[in-house]
Every structure is written in structure tokens, then in C-alpha cells.
Amino acid sequence: MxxxxxxxxxxxxxxxxxxxxPRSARRAVLALxxxxGQLMAPLAQxxxxxxLNARDCTVCGNIGTADICPICADPDRATGEICVVEDVADLWAMERTGAFKGRYHVLGGTLSALDGLGPDELGIPRLVRRVADEGICEVIMALNATVDGQTTAHYIADALTETTVQISSLAQGVPIGGELDYLDDGTIGAALRARRRL
Amino acid sequence: MxxxxxxxxxxxxxxxxxxxxPRSARRAVLALxxxxGQLMAPLAQxxxxxxLNARDCTVCGNIGTADICPICADPDRATGEICVVEDVADLWAMERTGAFKGRYHVLGGTLSALDGLGPDELGIPRLVRRVADEGICEVIMALNATVDGQTTAHYIADALTETTVQISSLAQGVPIGGELDYLDDGTIGAALRARRRL
Structure with a gap:
């Protein structure tokens, strides 16, 4: 060319x-x-x-443009709850629901010997210190419902057994709008075991 | 959020x-x-x-980083052929085939009263002047096989009748790898009318 x-x-x-x-990148560059003037220059800027400005929050690992992210800096969010997520994308997903008012701990991955991700890389000792220092009463595990996510959740729960903090995890069950016929057996089984009185 | x-x-x-x-943009920004350091800063740069540097070629309308694009500036491409395309994307598509060695004329759209695109906006008078000035012997219409594309092609052919230049257009027929069963009737009809002796 x-x-x-x-x-x-x-x-x-x-x-x-x-x-x-390569094809859609070409299309995007052509559109730019x-x-x-209207799109390319402002986007580059x-x-x-x-x-230049983005950095990881030194408290929770969220990405922001200051050393402390807006969530950690917000005094209204000191509810005594920490939500543990794998990734900043998961934090954003939680924030979109507006259902959680506490603070976060972003692991940045799951435990993986292969990728060299141990407890230190995921900031688990830092999480344990925060639980003591910030007077946390509940740690909510919002890790992905995958084998890696659940293994990591159990490791973190073990690391927190010496504290008195309550540990919970997201409920598993039928998603809103879900049809039983299309759900896998594991999800239906979990939903049945966790059934609630109507 | x-x-x-x-x-x-x-x-x-x-x-x-x-x-x-919005969703995939969020994903892309997270990846950035x-x-x-490795991707976001170089991409912004x-x-x-x-x-800052991109501009339309004053001769053919292609986008480059100089007033004359590399194709118009290349003396080896003065083959006496001009290929008329709708868009820079089409020019890139032609160039990828490597089958055309001449120069281009990029219309930047098709004739459209609704969008205020007349012959002047598409640079058709400029094309007619080039045909005379550059000693062009063939103008190849490589416009899309849509109603708008073909209408514009016929308008350009009319505008060139006073010159002696030969006017041709891309062949219509069965695409490489195409199966008759999946082709529309119009394409099969065109392929039949333009059949060649084996």
C-alpha cells in the first residue's frame, strides 16, 4: 500500500x-x-x-487521575464494606448498578502460578491491613464465577480468617430475564440449592 | 459512574x-x-x-501527509490511466490488489442533491481538466455497484464525451469463490450477459 x-x-x-x-482499524482511521478537526485532534489530545495523568489508586488499585481514586477519597463511602473485584472493568460494572456504596479492592487478576501472580501481586496483604486499619465489617467477594475467580476468593477468605470480618460473595442463580431451558445445569443446581421462600 | x-x-x-x-469503547480504553506506556502514549502521539499533517492531495483527493500524495508524485504511475473511486477506502482497496498501476481520482462521495453534493463538490471539472492536461487515454470507473455509484459513473461518462478518452468500468459477475445458489438474480443475469468464451 x-x-x-x-x-x-x-x-x-x-x-x-x-x-x-486490521480491517476495522483501517475503517476507524479513515473515519478519523x-x-x-472535530474528532481526531480532540481524541489525540x-x-x-x-x-500522562492516569495512575493506580494507592489504596484500592482503581485507575484514576490522582494518587487516591475518587471512590477512596469520598468520605460518604466509608461504610465499612470492601468489595473485592478482579479488574477495573468489574469495578466499573459494579458502579454502573449503583447498588454498592462502599469501597473496593481491585486485585488486577487472579492467583496464577503460570503468570507469576501471587498474593503480593494481587495486593492481598494490603487488603488484610485495610480490613484492620479501616474498621471494615464486611468483605464482599465479587470475583468472576470461574474456577480461577473462585479459587482466589477462597484464598482471600482464608487470609482473612484471623480477623473478625464477615465474608460474603455474590449470589449465584438465574439471571434476570433468563430462561431455564437455556441455562447450564450448574447454574440451575446452584439456584435450586439457594432457593428462597416467596 | x-x-x-x-x-x-x-x-x-x-x-x-x-x-x-459505548461498551467496546470502554473495553478499548481499559486496555489502553x-x-x-507501551500503547496509549504512542497511539496518542x-x-x-x-x-496535524494529514491533508487531501490537491491532484486526486487521496489523503496523505503532503500536498501531493505519494501515488500522484510517483513518476512510474503516469500510465495514462485514471481510476475513479468514491472514497479513500476504495482507493486503499484497489491498492491492496496491486492490479492497478495508474493514478486515481477520489470523488469523496456520489452525486446527491439531498447531501448538497454536486459535480463541483466531487471534483468532476477537475477530473475533466486532468484528462486533457495529463494525456489520459483511459478512465476506469471503479464506483460501487449501487444505484448512486452507477448514476455518478454515467454522469462522469457524459462529462467526458467531448474528450476522446476511453471510458471503462469494473466487470460485473460472480465473485471469486461465489456460489450461484447464494447470489442474487441481478448478479447472475449480469454474469450471463457478460459471459466469456472459455
């Missing part, structure tokens, strides 16, 4: 984003090229600003 | 790209946030460079 080098380089970088391949 | 404003602003801008919605 005879595109100039700079445009090619931009397409290659865009193609590394999740959800974009057509709206250089916004990206540079975030790249 | 409790994200800081700058990250929210970046997600909103990313969501305007074709192929990305996790690789701030590349985008800023292109936004």
Missing part, C-alpha cells in the same frame, strides 16, 4: 485495541481522517492527557 | 469511532489504561501527528 508511513503506523497501533482488527 | 472526567471524556470520543459502541 502506498499510504504514507504515519497513517500506516496509526492503523497498526489502532489494530492492537481489543475489538478492532475525514473528521480531523484526550488520549495524551489520560496517558 | 465515578471515573474521573478525563477518562469518561476519552471513552465518549472513542465511542464515536465506527465499529465501537493497562498499557499506558501517532494520532496527533496524523491529525
Amino acid at each position: 502506498d499510504n504514507t508511513r504515519e497513517i500506516e503506523a496509526l492503523i497498526e497501533l489502532m489494530a492492537r485495541l481489543p475489538g478492532l482488527g 481522517l475525514k473528521r480531523r 484526550a488520549m495524551a492527557t489520560v496517558a | 465515578d471515573n474521573t472526567r478525563e477518562i469518561e471524556a476519552l471513552i465518549e470520543l472513542m465511542a464515536r469511532l465506527p465499529g465501537l459502541g 489504561l493497562k498499557r499506558r 501517532a494520532m496527533a501527528t496524523v491529525a
Whole structure:
């Protein structure tokens, strides 16, 4: 192709984003090229600003633009509850529901010997210290319902047995709008075991 | 959501790209946030460079980083052929095949009274001048096989009748790997009318 080098380089970088391949990256760059002033320049500017300012919160591991993220800095959220999530994406998903008013602990992954992710990399000793220091009464495990997520949840629960904190996890069952016919056997079994009186 | 404003602003801008919605834009920004140094900063830099330098070629309408695009500037491509395409994306598609060695004319759309796109906006007078000035012997219409594309092709052919240039268009027929059972009647009819002796 005879595109100039700079445009090619931009397409290659865009193609590394999740959800974009070489073809859709080309399409996205073309759309940007057509709206250089209105979209491309502001996007480049916004990206540079975030790249420069974004950092991990030193308390919970959330990503923000200050050393302490807005959630940890908000005094209204000192409810004595910590929600443990795998990833910032999961924190954002929890926040979208608006159902949780406490603070978070972002692990940044699950325990994995293969990837070199041990308790220290996931900040588990830091979580244990927070439980003591911040007077936490409940730790809610909101890890993914996968083998890795549940293994990590059990490890964290073990690490917290010496404290008096209450440990809970998200309920498992039929999702809202779910049809039994399409659900896997494990989910139906879990929903049956955790049945509630109407 | 409790994200800081700058990250929210970046997600909103990313969501305007074709192929990305609010959800996938969030995913892309998260991936960028996790690789701030290796991916986000270089991408912001590349985008800023292109936004600053990209411009339309004054000869053919292709997008490059100079006033004359690399194709128009390449003396080896002065083959006396001009390929008329709707869009820069179509030019890139033609270039990927490597089958065409001449130069291009990028219309930037099709004739449309509704969108205010007349012959002047599509640079058709400029094309007619080029045909005379550059000693062009063939103009190849590589417009999309849509009603708008074909209407525009016929308009351009009319505008060129006063010159002696030969006008051709891409062949219509069965695509490579195409199965007759899945093709529409119009394509099969066109392929039959344009049949060739084996």
C-alpha cells in the first residue's frame, strides 16, 4: 500500500485495541481522517492527557487521575464494606448498578502460578491491613464465577480468617430475564440449592 | 459512574469511532489504561501527528501527509490511466490488489442533491481538466455497484464525451469463490450477459 508511513503506523497501533482488527482499524482511521478537526485532534489530545495523568489508586488499585481514586477519597463511602473485584472493568460494572456504596479492592487478576501472580501481586496483604486499619465489617467477594475467580476468593477468605470480618460473595442463580431451558445445569443446581421462600 | 472526567471524556470520543459502541469503547480504553506506556502514549502521539499533517492531495483527493500524495508524485504511475473511486477506502482497496498501476481520482462521495453534493463538490471539472492536461487515454470507473455509484459513473461518462478518452468500468459477475445458489438474480443475469468464451 502506498499510504504514507504515519497513517500506516496509526492503523497498526489502532489494530492492537481489543475489538478492532486490521480491517476495522483501517475503517476507524479513515473515519478519523475525514473528521480531523472535530474528532481526531480532540481524541489525540484526550488520549495524551489520560496517558500522562492516569495512575493506580494507592489504596484500592482503581485507575484514576490522582494518587487516591475518587471512590477512596469520598468520605460518604466509608461504610465499612470492601468489595473485592478482579479488574477495573468489574469495578466499573459494579458502579454502573449503583447498588454498592462502599469501597473496593481491585486485585488486577487472579492467583496464577503460570503468570507469576501471587498474593503480593494481587495486593492481598494490603487488603488484610485495610480490613484492620479501616474498621471494615464486611468483605464482599465479587470475583468472576470461574474456577480461577473462585479459587482466589477462597484464598482471600482464608487470609482473612484471623480477623473478625464477615465474608460474603455474590449470589449465584438465574439471571434476570433468563430462561431455564437455556441455562447450564450448574447454574440451575446452584439456584435450586439457594432457593428462597416467596 | 465515578471515573474521573478525563477518562469518561476519552471513552465518549472513542465511542464515536465506527465499529465501537459505548461498551467496546470502554473495553478499548481499559486496555489502553493497562498499557499506558507501551500503547496509549504512542497511539496518542501517532494520532496527533496524523491529525496535524494529514491533508487531501490537491491532484486526486487521496489523503496523505503532503500536498501531493505519494501515488500522484510517483513518476512510474503516469500510465495514462485514471481510476475513479468514491472514497479513500476504495482507493486503499484497489491498492491492496496491486492490479492497478495508474493514478486515481477520489470523488469523496456520489452525486446527491439531498447531501448538497454536486459535480463541483466531487471534483468532476477537475477530473475533466486532468484528462486533457495529463494525456489520459483511459478512465476506469471503479464506483460501487449501487444505484448512486452507477448514476455518478454515467454522469462522469457524459462529462467526458467531448474528450476522446476511453471510458471503462469494473466487470460485473460472480465473485471469486461465489456460489450461484447464494447470489442474487441481478448478479447472475449480469454474469450471463457478460459471459466469456472459455
